[in-house]
Amino acid sequence: MGLIKAIVGAAGGVMADQWREFFYCESMSSDVLVTKGVKRESRRGSNNKGDSNIISNGSIIAINEGQCMIILEQGKIVDFCAEPGEYVYDMSTEPSLFYGDLMSNIVDTFKQIGKRFTFGGEAGKDQRVYYFNKKEIVGNKYGTPAPVPFRVIDQNIGLDIDISIRCHGEYSYAIADPLKFYTNVTGNVEDEFRRNQIDSQLKSELMTALQPALAKISAMGIRYSALPGHTMELADALNQVLGMKWMDIRGIKIISFGVSSVKANEEDEAMIKQLQRTAIMRNPGMAGAHLVSAQGDAMVGAANNANAGAFAAFAGLNMAQQAGGMQAAQLFNMAGAQSQPTQQFGQQAPQQPQAAQQPSQAAPASQPAHSGWNCSCGASNTGSFCSECGTAKPADGWACGCGSVNKGRFCQECGKAKPEGIPTYACDKCGWEPADKRNPPKFCPECGDPFDDNDKI
DSSP states (O other): OHHHHHHHHHHHHHHHTTSOOEEEOOOOOTTEEEEEOEEOOOTTOSOOSSOTTOOOTTEEEEEOTTEEEEEEETTEEEEEEOSSEEEEEOOOSSOOTTSSOHHHHHHHHHHHHHHHHHTTTSOSOOEEEEEEEOSOEEEEEEEOSSOEEEEEEETTTTEEEEEEEEEEEEEEEEESOHHHHIIIIIOSOSSEEEGGGTHHHHHHHHHHHHHHHHHHHHHTTOOGGGGGGOHHHHHHHHHHHHIIIIIIIIOEEEEEEEEEEEEEOHHHHHHHHHHHHHHHTTSHHHHHHHHHHHHHHHHHHHHTOSSSOHHHHHHHHHHHHHHHHHHHHHHHHHHHHHTOTTOOTTOOOOOOOOOOOOGGGOOOTTSOOOOOEEOTTSOEESSSBOTTTOOBOOOSSEEOTTSOEESSSBOTTTOOBOOTTOOOBOOTTTOOOOSSTTSOOSBOTTTOOBOOGGGBO
16 A cells, blocks of 8 residues: 555656746845745646645746846755846756657656655655845944944054044945855745844954944045045945855945944044144244234233233233234244245245356445455455454545545645555446456446546546
8 A cells, every 4th residue: 555655646746846836035025135936826827736846847947136136956055046037947857748848748647657656755856036136225224332443544643543432333245156155054944034143243254343444434535524424435444354155155335335424532533633733834824913913812801800900901911902002013924935936835934046246236325345444544445344453444535634534636634635656446437336346357347437547547
């Protein structure tokens, strides 16, 4: 009786599995990552007695947008498809009389009956269809339970310091490689695999990778307060850090990373703001404006001080105005010198090269060049006083014995004639007088007239 029952069961099971199946997947919610495909069965159909884990040759598998499917036989992945539409599975080891060559299918059917007979009428194989959710899985919240280090770099003020910040927000991920996800994460699930089964692990690893990712962002010169505007760079940095665990092992990648709030330690934040305020004073213009503003506040405070006497208040204001006003003026002058188009901040204004004075561009008579002179004691000098007797250098002209300095031939005080042997010169044509009237040049630099005896005064 057992053999007869096995023969009947084997023949009935093989005949029930001759029908071609239609596998489909209902709309997958964002909470479901993997689900098992089901056969379409209804009361009007006759294909409701076959084995649920047998896929007949020629069966159709429907794939929706945002999904992909894999086919397993005996626990091994034998086919994969990620293109939406209708997929015909024509590589099954389970024959069907309704697909392919009829004669060869009849032979294969009897072979399958004999094989099932050896298993007591049961199918000696397992075939399954699994669907994967390829859509972006959004709404994954994260938050740093403890402050994480962040390096603050400000090239403008030369700041390079480590602080502690807290970061909160949401991130999204997607299954980029379903084969790795099935092999290393889900395996043969009975019904479906949901996101809450892996979210805790992903969040823990994300928090571990957040610190080196923030280090990459800070190295780019991005301030912690500007992180909400650089979420794309942060997502790329996280993918680089998590690439080995998430993509290479699980087939998951981060799609977007949102930052809701970034909060630094109050002491660190106050320190950074103070350093930034102090660095502003490196600009002479800003320092001068701050000094003028502080002086104005002091003046208003002194005027409003009813306890101080009027004299003391005005005296204090006068001193503050003199000291602060002078310093502010100097700072504004420095700022004006540094505002040249070709000048960089913190550099001194370049000095203009002095043009070499040509012989024809001698200094005018009103601005004579520094030259030597002979004192009445006979000493030759170049300074403003005689190096021997200390007599001051006389003005241009000749010194009379009465002490008067003259330019003409007679003293304007006593009328004494100019002593001989000390001739002075002046151009008789244009009136130009050399700086050293006793040693004139050969030609007048103004009109070119040669110097001779006619030019003696």
